[in-house]
Amino acid sequence: xxxxxxxxxxxxxxxxHAFRKRQVEFAEGKSEAWPLYPEIDDSVLRATIxxxxxxxxxxxxxxxxxxxxxxxxxxxxxxxADINADWSRISNDLIARIVDMYPANFAGVCQLPQSLxxxxxxxxxxxxxxxxxxxxxxxxxxxxxxxxxxxxPIHDPYWYPLFEKMVELQVPAMIHVxxxxxxxxxxxxxxxxxADTAVFMQLIQGDLFGAFPDLKLIIPHGxxxxxxxxxxxxxxxxxxxxxxxxxxxxxxxxxxxCVYHQAGIDTLFRVVGPDNILFGSELLGAVKALDPETGFxxxxxxxxxxxxxxxxxxxxxxxxxxxxxxxxxxxxxxxAQGR
Amino acid sequence: xxxxxxxxxxxxxxxxHAFRKRQVEFAEGKSEAWPLYPEIDDSVLRATIxxxxxxxxxxxxxxxxxxxxxxxxxxxxxxxADINADWSRISNDLIARIVDMYPANFAGVCQLPQSLxxxxxxxxxxxxxxxxxxxxxxxxxxxxxxxxxxxxPIHDPYWYPLFEKMVELQVPAMIHVxxxxxxxxxxxxxxxxxADTAVFMQLIQGDLFGAFPDLKLIIPHGxxxxxxxxxxxxxxxxxxxxxxxxxxxxxxxxxxxCVYHQAGIDTLFRVVGPDNILFGSELLGAVKALDPETGFxxxxxxxxxxxxxxxxxxxxxxxxxxxxxxxxxxxxxxxAQGR
Numbered sequence: 064x065x066x067x068x069x070x071x072x073x074x075x076x077x078x079x080h081a082f083r084k085r086q087v088e089f090a091e092g093k094s095e096a097w098p099l100y101p102e103i104d105d106s107v108l109r110a111t112i113x114x115x116x117x118x119x120x121x122x123x124x125x126x127x128x129x130x131x132x133x134x135x136x137x138x139x140x141x142x143x144a145d146i147n148a149d150w151s152r153i154s155n156d157l158i159a160r161i162v163d164m165y166p167a168n169f170a171g172v173c174q175l176p177q178s179l180x181x182x183x184x185x186x187x188x189x190x191x192x193x194x195x196x197x198x199x200x201x202x203x204x205x206x207x208x209x210x211x212x213x214x215x216p217i218h219d220p221y222w223y224p225l226f227e228k229m230v231e232l233q234v235p236a237m238i239h240v241x242x243x244x245x246x247x248x249x250x251x252x253x254x255x256x257x258a259d260t261a262v263f264m265q266l267i268q269g270d271l272f273g274a275f276p277d278l279k280l281i282i283p284h285g286x287x288x289x290x291x292x293x294x295x296x297x298x299x300x301x302x303x304x305x306x307x308x309x310x311x312x313x314x315x316x317x318x319x320x321c322v323y324h325q326a327g328i329d330t331l332f333r334v335v336g337p338d339n340i341l342f343g344s345e346l347l348g349a350v351k352a353l354d355p356e357t358g359f360x361x362x363x364x365x366x367x368x369x370x371x372x373x374x375x376x377x378x379x380x381x382x383x384x385x386x387x388x389x390x391x392x393x394x395x396x397x398x399a400q401g402r
Numbered sequence: 403x404x405x406x407x408x409x410x411x412x413x414x415x416x417x418x419h420a421f422r423k424r425q426v427e428f429a430e431g432k433s434e435a436w437p438l439y440p441e442i443d444d445s446v447l448r449a450t451i452x453x454x455x456x457x458x459x460x461x462x463x464x465x466x467x468x469x470x471x472x473x474x475x476x477x478x479x480x481x482x483a484d485i486n487a488d489w490s491r492i493s494n495d496l497i498a499r500i501v502d503m504y505p506a507n508f509a510g511v512c513q514l515p516q517s518l519x520x521x522x523x524x525x526x527x528x529x530x531x532x533x534x535x536x537x538x539x540x541x542x543x544x545x546x547x548x549x550x551x552x553x554x555p556i557h558d559p560y561w562y563p564l565f566e567k568m569v570e571l572q573v574p575a576m577i578h579v580x581x582x583x584x585x586x587x588x589x590x591x592x593x594x595x596x597a598d599t600a601v602f603m604q605l606i607q608g609d610l611f612g613a614f615p616d617l618k619l620i621i622p623h624g625x626x627x628x629x630x631x632x633x634x635x636x637x638x639x640x641x642x643x644x645x646x647x648x649x650x651x652x653x654x655x656x657x658x659x660c661v662y663h664q665a666g667i668d669t670l671f672r673v674v675g676p677d678n679i680l681f682g683s684e685l686l687g688a689v690k691a692l693d694p695e696t697g698f699x700x701x702x703x704x705x706x707x708x709x710x711x712x713x714x715x716x717x718x719x720x721x722x723x724x725x726x727x728x729x730x731x732x733x734x735x736x737x738a739q740g741r
Contacts, residue, residue, distance in 0.1 A: 205586075211550060212586035247544075247551035252603035252638045256627045257596035264591035284634075288595045288627035294663025295623075298689035298700040299591045324633025330669045350637035361637040 064402060065365070066386040066393075067120075069237070069283055069319045069343030070128035070169075072158060074111040075136075078103050079157065083136070086150060090142030100153050105164065112161055117168060119346055123365055128346070129386070129393070130158055131172035131202050135250050137241035139177045139207035148185045151176035155189065159196045167400065170393050171198040172237065177207045181214065181221075187228045194232045199392040201229070203236035203280075205262050209244035210254055217262050218269020226275045233391045235279035237319075238262050251349040259287025263316070267300050267308070272315040279315055279389045281341060285322035290334040317389055319343030320364045320381070323350055328367035337377035341385050342368065403741060404704070405725040405732075406459075408576070408622055408658045408682030409467035409508075411497060413450040414475075417442050418496065422475070425489060429481030439492050444503065451500055456507060458685055462704055467685065468725070468732070469497055470511035470541050474589050476580035478516045478546035487524045490515035494528065498535045506739065509732050510537040511576065516546045520553065520560075526567045533571050538731040540568070542575035542619075544601050548583035549593055556601050557608020565614045572730045574618035576658075577601050590688040598626025602655070606639050606647070611654040618654055618728045620680060624661035629673040656728055658682030659703045659720070662689055667706035676716035680724045681707065 078101045085098035116128060132154035139147060155173045162171045173193035175186040190201055203225070206212050215221040217238070229236060243254035259282050272278060282289070289296055297308055305311055318335060321343050322328050331340065343364070350361045359366055368381060387394035417440045424437035455467060471493035478486060494512045501510045512532035514525040529540055542564070545551050554560045556577070568575060582593035598621050611617060621628070628635055636647055644650055657674060660682050661667050670679065682703065689700045698705055707720060726733035 212584045214586075216586050245551045247553075247555050247604065248600055249603045249607060249638075252606065252635065253596075253600040256599055256631060256634075257592075260595055260599075260627065261587055261592040264588045265586060267591065268588060285630070288599065288630060291624070291627060291630035291666050291669060292595060292661060294661065294666060294693065294700050295595075295689055296591065297695075298662055298691045298693065299588075301691040302689065322631060322633070323637055324673075326669055326672050327630050327633060330630060330665055333665045334663075350634055350641065352637045352640040354633065354637065356636075361633050 064127065064383045065125040066342065066383050067125045067128040067344050067346065068281065068341040068386050069321055070116060070130045070346050071133050072130055072161065073133045073347050074115045075133065075157070076103055076107045076111055082153070083150070086146060087141055090146045105160070108157070108160060109164060112165065115347060117165065120168060123363055125365065127167070128169055129172050129199065129390070130161065130169045132158060132174045134202065134239045135242040137174050137202070137204060139204050139241055140179055140209045140244055142178070144176070144178045144180045144182055144185055147176040147178040148189065151189050155193050155198070159193075159198070162197065170390070170396060171196070172200040172202060173198045175201055175203060177204050179207055179213065183222070183225050186225055190228055190232065190234070194234060194392070197396070198234070199390045199396065200234045201236050202239040204240050205238055206240050206258055209240070209242060210248045211244070212261075216265040216269065218265055218271040223274070226271075226278050230275055230277050235281060235389050237281040237283055239283060255349070256284055256287045259284050260289060263287060263289040263296065264299070266312050266316065267296060267305055268303060272312065276315075279317065281317045281319060281389065283319045283321055283343065283345070285320060285327060285331050286318035286335070290318070290331045293334045313339050317341050317385060320368060321345040321349070321362070323361040323364070324354070325367050325370060328364070328371070332371055337373060337380045338385070340381050341389065342382050403466065403722045404464040405681065405722050406464045406467040406683050406685065407620065407680040407725050408660055409455060409469045409685050410472050411469055411500065412472045412686050413454045414472065414496070415442055415446045415450055421492070422489070425485065426480055429485045444499070447496070447499060448503060451504065454686055456504070459507060462702055464704065466506070467508055468511050468538065468729070469500065469508045471497060471513045473541065473578045474581040476513050476541070476543060478543050478580055479518055479548045479583055481517070483515070483517045483519045483521055483524055486515040486517040487528065490528050494532050494537070498532075498537070501536065509729075509735060510535070511539040511541060512537045514540055514542060516543050518546060518552065522561070522564050525564055529567055529571065529573070533573060533731070536735070537573070538729045538735065539573045540575050541578040543579050544577055545579050545597055548579070548581060549587045550583070551600075555604040555608065557604055557610040562613070565610070565617050569614055569616050574620060574728050576620040576622055578622060594688070595623055595626045598623050599628060602626060602628040602635070603638070605651050605655065606635060606644055607642060611651065618656065620656045620658060620728065622658045622660055622682065622684070624659065624666060624670050625657035625674070629657070629670045632673045652678050656680050656724060659707060660684040660688070660701070662700040662703070663693070664706050664709060667703070667710070671710055671712075676712060676719045677724070679720050680728065681721050
């Protein structure tokens with residue numbers, strides 16, 4: 064099986080975007096009516112999926128995508144806790160409908176209703192609700208302020224109630240910021256990668272997995288800058304008198320393969336090794352373009368992995384085994400499907 | 403010749419740190435007396451240099467280090483424009499004294515008196531003063547707020563007066579932030595690398611070198627995350643309808659070799675190529691530790707380059723030629739020394 068751990072529903076129908084526009088206007092005090100979500104017919108959703116994610120699964124040869132709402136659309140900085148609760152519920156319900164329509168092709172990961180209020184209780188409630196709906200994980204935004212890092216570092220006890228709930232429910236989190244609120248930080252070209260890097264360093268500084276040995280985190284986009292600067296991080300861990308990266312972090316931290324060229328993927332595998340890497344492509348589409356150097360899409364990341372000389376065990380780990388291990392509810396779901 | 407383009411004077415005598423402490427207290431309103439800088443004897447400075455930077459030049463086999471004040475010490479977020487002007491002048495004068503003591507071993511790069519006021523005029527004046535003292539370049543902080551990105555992106559006309567002055571004086575800038583003011587952003591493990599990445603993306607978004615075709619910028623720490631995510635950046639450039647990275651940026655942007663392991667250096671050279679890479683080690687010392695995997699210091703970056711199969715031209719470019727090209731005043735200085 065080939066499991067893509069990093070897919071976003073970025074082909075939402077126009078009605079969905081129109082609703083969000085009204086919701087943001089309400090949040091900004093530009094309209095007085097609490098907006099209501101429109102009816103969207105199954106046939107509309109089917110069309111958006113079949114022409115896009117399902118087509119690409121077929122063309123690129125993957126079997127199942129772990130699907131979550133558009134990351135840049137989470138917008139935790141917009142509005143208060145109520146707005147965020149409404150928006151997360153709506154966004155996650157859309158994922159649940161798609162997963163129910165195509166149970167063999169998708170598994171759900173939910174957006175959490177974090178907000179600038181800092182209250183995590185709505186996130187815990189929504190996570191429970193989504194797990195009841197069959198979701199297998201969540202996306203955790205380490206910086207709900209969109210580039211200003213208003214929340215505490217990820218190892219801070221502030222986050223513990225969420226991690227307790229995740230461990231209780233046996234769901235991992237992908238660390239994933241939303242859109243940038245800074246003109247200096249391009250969303251997909253700087254803010255995403257920088258957040259990955261910042262959180263990896265926070266994990267070195269803290270001892271999160273001492274407190275939560277069963278917690279699993281996926282740092283996407285190939286771990287930000289971490290593998291490229293692995294020597295820096297190994298050295299900083301020594302200077303900070305922390306254990307080695309392997310001992311301290313790499314039983315609990317996993318990177319995906321959303322690195323859009325062969326040299327980058329080669330580095331990731333050389334430095335980190337297949338036990339900590341999950342196949343992912345970020346479809347669709349942080350980078351929607353054909354690479355003129357290869358003639359294929361930048362985000363067709365399976366090609367880069369196929370070009371590695373992985374043995375059977377390594378290949379199985381990256382494409383399937385690690386995902387089943389990191390997402391136990393996905394494994395249970397697949398087993399119930401006889402896969 | 404082997405020129406290290408990235409050295410900081412991080413072995414300052416205790417009197418210097420004690421002064422800065424008094425200056426910060428004054429800036430924070432905790433003391434009323436404008437602090438005066440102490441006399442520091444040449445012999446004191448000599449000792450700090452000979453036991454450290456000069457010893458390491460000898461041990462590691464480099465000939466000249468481009469030396470600037472401690473980057474994390476610049477602290478542009480501290481105090482007003484007057485404090486920053488005083489602190490930059492003092493810090494740069496120390497570099498000038500060291501360069502004058504060891505003209506064959508060092509060339510100076512200055513700190514600029516940027517501040518949260520945003521006024522660039524003091525930076526222009528200090529740059530002129532330092533060039534008169536023989537400095538060959540400057541360190542430009544793209545984020546004087548220490549992690550909150552209060553200044554405009556690097557391609558914004560806000561910065562143009564500084565770039566005009568740099569081109570006029572024929573000095574390049576190394577893009578280098580100072581210490582982080584955010585608990586989420588470790589200074590050397592996140593803020594430095596993230597700033598490099600953010601500025602590279604800003605350069606893709608803008609057209610700075612269309613306005614300043616002769617401007618040269620060095621992005622340190624191996625270009626942040628950029629080489630590892632080169633496919634992402636090539637793709638984003640296409641999506642933003644910008645020219646290719648080579649055409650748009652790589653006549654003006656250079657990366658150093660402050661990447662502290664072989665796999666990272668291999669990636670840098672594979673992706674970027676020797677014409678855009680300057681040897682650098684960041685001595686001393688973002689990462690002061692022995693790598694247990696190699697038995698050598700993480701920041702002994704010459705070893706990683708020596709292990710590459712560079713031809714003579716590539717090796718010369720990285721160790722000497724590119725530095726002479728990017729820092730024309732260094733080249734003139736070396737020629738005047740008969741080198």
